[in-house]
Amino acid sequence: MSNLFIISEWFNNNIILGFLAILPIFVYSSILYFLIPPNHINLVKCQRYFIGGLLSPMLVLFWHFLFPNWLSFIDTKNMYLAFVFLTFIQIGLIEEFFKFLTYKYISKQIKTTPDESPISTMYYVLMSTAGFALLENVLYLMNNGPSVLLIRAFTAICV
16 A cells, blocks of 8 residues: 555545644644643633634625625736735735624623733634634635645644
């Protein structure tokens, strides 16, 4: 049995692919959780921010549903301009705006204590973006196949 066959069979297993989608998020959040001083993080809040982060890609998809032709004014003859606009406006501005919007919405729903530290706020933002990245990894996996997942495992959550 060749090594290529073993690798292709490995990628055909949905459980392993699901594990690869979850692994980077679990690793990053665990490392930061154990580096933060004790009693700064509330795990119930983390769970709520993570679930909110899972819902935020749906807001991005809803945006594209409401405005399907909002990128039609880009001159496709100039590929560099189209690439810059796609990267900085579609990905940078819209996705980050909806991540921030879900974080702020959940923050208003959860009662925060006045002694909440900036470290805990940063961790809660991380959990919100981790939820976004998890669903985004799954969507990339479904649309583009497992080869994209290996690259995104290291680049999807850069904090």
